[in-house]
Amino acid sequence: MGPSFNEQFDQFGAWRRGFAQQLNALREWLAGQDLLDAAVQERLQRLEAQVRSDKVMVAFVAEFSRGKSELINAIFFAQYGRRLMPASAGRTTMCPAELGWDAEHPPGLRLLPIDTRESPESLGQWRMRGEAWMHHPLDVSNAQQIADTLTKVAEVRKVTVEQARAWGFWHDEDGADNPQRDAHGLVEVPRWRHALINMPHPLLKQGLVILDTPGLNAVGAEPELTVNLIPQAHAVVFVLAADTGVTKSDLSIWRDHVLAQDPVPADAGQGMGAQAASRLVVLNKIDTLWDSLSSGPQVQAQLRRQREDSAQMLGVAVERVLPVSAQKGLVAKVSDNQPLLQASGLPAFENMLAHGIMGQRQRVLQAAVAANVQQLRQEVERVLNIRRRDLDDQMAELQSLRGKNATVIASMRSRIETEQREFERSTAKIQALRTVHMRMLKALFHQLSSGSLKRELGELKDALEQRGLKLGARKVYAETFERLHIVAERAHSQAADIQAMMSATYKELNAESGFSLQMPPPLLLPDFTDDLRRIEASYTQYLGLGQVLKLSNAAFSQRLIKALAMRLRTVFESAANDVDLWSKSVTAPLDAQLKERKRSFSRRLEAVDRIQHAATGLEERIAEIETSDTQLTAMQTQLACAAAQLLSPLKEYAPASSVPLDITLVA
Known part of the structure; x- marks a missing residue:
């Protein structure tokens, strides 16, 4: 079936590190040959920055209780042997959470209080005001401490309807999506506006950024999330529940916050625009359909109908709707239960993520790198050709x-x-x-x-x-x-x-x-x-x-x-x-x-x-x-070899063009 998302990302990280080392060696060689002019130096710096700092953001978008956080746990954190992101019944991820790694800051959880919504300052401006965030350290050697600390992203507080309206959680024109009032007339809202989780996880250290978003009510109240972060994600994973299919609120999130980011007309017969290739739909919680009264073929038929119906309602190809049980997949990884892992559908999803979305991102970056390496070689060869013409003129003159x-x-x-x-x-x-x-x-x-x-x-x-x-x-x-x-x-x-x-x-x-x-x-x-x-x-x-x-x-x-x-x-x-x-x-x-x-x-x-x-x-x-x-x-030969070395790893790590969907159900 090919390498998983984690393995694919590891390979990509190895390529990036090797490329940076080769680029540094080329810079030293060019400097030694007096070939490092302003344009060449600029090209080298941009290439190095492009490869070293390239981030791959995967955004998980869904309504509440669809299992986003459990899916993140199953894909990225199963090696800890337990859940890290809070994932229990009901609303867990109450505020948007970004997981990444910045070596300039210690491991920790930073939380921005919801009160900051009273200020007109944008989320980007608040990011630069470290004193406004609540800081909680993370002990990377203690999975229990990490999990306990991350439960804070699910914290809520009770406020009046007037306060909820001011913060964007209460809408008079659409009462169906408003939070429920308690006996005192108060409503529950997130305690935090945004969470930044800084962890030296191997994938995060290599440039992966995970965005875990809350439900429709919270998403719509934060324009910077829906018009900046989600559109700039290289992959958007839209999560549905297999037992409910596409609900009204699911459809609202899809149309208003996912489809709205693609201005390119849909391709004929595809139902998807240019950015649609970077979107996957997960039909999660398929284990809710497994019971002793339904045979394997009956469950598969029911799943097939749910996939087809979901694909039709969302306007995507049915191949991009993947049935998964994140909970069973996590359990299977922790317990090393391969039959259960295959039944969970998680390997098929990881392969689609790796070879489709990750593969697409890698091809884009590698194509840009290849073009820049070629331009770099041409700029250096231009100087070498000037020197050769000068030598030819001097030789004719002396002869x-x-x-x-x-x-x-x-x-x-x-x-x-x-x-x-x-x-x-x-x-x-x-x-x-x-x-x-x-x-x-x-x-x-x-x-x-x-x-x-x-x-x-x-x-x-x-x-x-x-x-x-x-x-x-x-x-x-x-x-x-x-x-x-x-x-x-x-x-x-x-x-x-x-x-x-x-x-x-x-x-x-x-x-x-x-x-x-x-x-x-x-x-x-x-x-x-x-x-x-x-x-x-x-x-x-x-x-x-x-x-x-x-x-x-x-x-x-x-x-x-x-x-x-x-x-x-x-x-x-x-x-x-x-x-x-x-x-x-x-x-x-x-x-x-x-x-x-x-x-x-x-x-x-x-x-x-x-x-x-x-x-x-x-x-x-x-x-x-x-x-x-x-x-x-000899210098021209060395230059050609250096350029070939910079480009050769691209073929070695080129992802497969397609991966078949293969799910076997466990009775």
């Missing part, structure tokens, strides 16, 4: 001096000095080019600055923060994104102007000063445009008529605009980083040729002087150039 007298040699020295003076005069033109380039680049960065984004969001911020009903907010929202798309178009236009200016100057330098500069590539920002469209689609759900009353809550509206601003700021910063790398790659060939030509003039003059003062100087210099040419060939 022409064989048998010549001192007058001819002196004449050549004079010609070299004339070329050097002409080259130095061209540096004034290059300096003017740099000045214009920096001015145009500054204007481009201004388009992508936080100040520019803040101005574009100003009208929407005012519309959402006004008192009362916000019936015109959706129109303002659409107009805001029209302007943001214009910003993206303007950025591409300004980059095209820079490219045209650099191309014209490169042609002039090639014609007048003997440079061999190639035309710079165009700037491409596909992620910038796609991310804007995706964000626009994910927030639209909060601006319809059905959300008018929720939007009238000032605190909710403020959290919504702050969450939107934070997510857009990340996209703008990423685009600015791409522009910076592109700009360095555009100017790097010019910098490289300036450096190599200065060195060439020095060597040519030095060679002529040696020839003038020693009869053997000419042949010695020709021999040196031949040796240098051989060294260049």
Whole structure:
């Protein structure tokens, strides 16, 4: 059946560590060969950061009591021999919980009090205020202590209806989903707004992040969760209960908080959009269908109907609805009961997670790495080719001096000095080019600055923060994104102007000063445009008529605009980083040729002087150039080998394209 999710992630972690080590060795080699220019250095740094810091987030989304936490226990923490995440009957995960590992902080549980919802500050802003969180240490060698500490995420408190309404847990327009009042008229709400669990678990240390979300009532009250965290997850596991199928609240979560994140039209005949490949549906608690009165075939038929019905209601392929018993799977792993483990359906789900979702994430990262390694190799080879052309020119020049007298040699020295003076005069033109380039680049960065984004969001911020009903907010929202798309178009236009200016100057330098500069590539920002469209689609759900009353809550509206601003700021910063790398790659060939030509003039003059003062100087210099040419060939071979080593592990860890679903029921 292939490696499980845990094994697949271990393999991926091994590849990332090996890649980082090879990249560091390549950097040292390039520095030793004087090949580490600004563009190459930037490319190396981005590659290393991309591989070392790459996170894989798996979000578990469901209504209450569907078994999300038990599924997390069964997949990730069975080796502890017990449950770590609280998973009992009723509502357990009352607040969103993120599990990850940050080596800069000790193992522990951090909890943000629910009272912070009274503040307009976003969840992202609260993350940077450590003093606002309650801290509880975790003893990683004591599973009981970990489990006892993590029960705190299920803590609740009793508040008035007015307070619950202010925090987003009570909605007058939809009483069916409101919490029950007790004899004193109080209602139960989560004690904590968000939980961060920092554990040095092997998978978490390798970059896995697990997001465990609460039910519909809690999810809908936290816009940053539904429009930032869930959409950015690389995998979304939607959990249903096998005995109930798709309920009304399940369907609400699916439509409003899962499907709403995919603005791409569904593929014909697939029923799923571009992001749907990263979504799995788990039909949990299939053991509730096992009883002594039903035969194996009867249970399988019932499961098949539930899968088909669920797939139809959710609009997904039936193959992506997997029947599982998380509880039996956990018991089977702890007791090493292989027949029960197979019956639980957990191995089939883990394989789908590993080879489908994890495999897709790995392929995306590996494709990006392969493209960057190829570009890195091309940038280094560009410098090596400049050196080779210089050696060829020097060789032809020196061979022409064989048998010549001192007058001819002196004449050549004079010609070299004339070329050097002409080259130095061209540096004034290059300096003017740099000045214009920096001015145009500054204007481009201004388009992508936080100040520019803040101005574009100003009208929407005012519309959402006004008192009362916000019936015109959706129109303002659409107009805001029209302007943001214009910003993206303007950025591409300004980059095209820079490219045209650099191309014209490169042609002039090639014609007048003997440079061999190639035309710079165009700037491409596909992620910038796609991310804007995706964000626009994910927030639209909060601006319809059905959300008018929720939007009238000032605190909710403020959290919504702050969450939107934070997510857009990340996209703008990423685009600015791409522009910076592109700009360095555009100017790097010019910098490289300036450096190599200065060195060439020095060597040519030095060679002529040696020839003038020693009869053997000419042949010695020709021999040196031949040796240098051989060294260049060896360097190109070494570079090719280094690039191949960086890319070869990709094939070794490439996941299988598909894994069959194989579930055998235990009578």
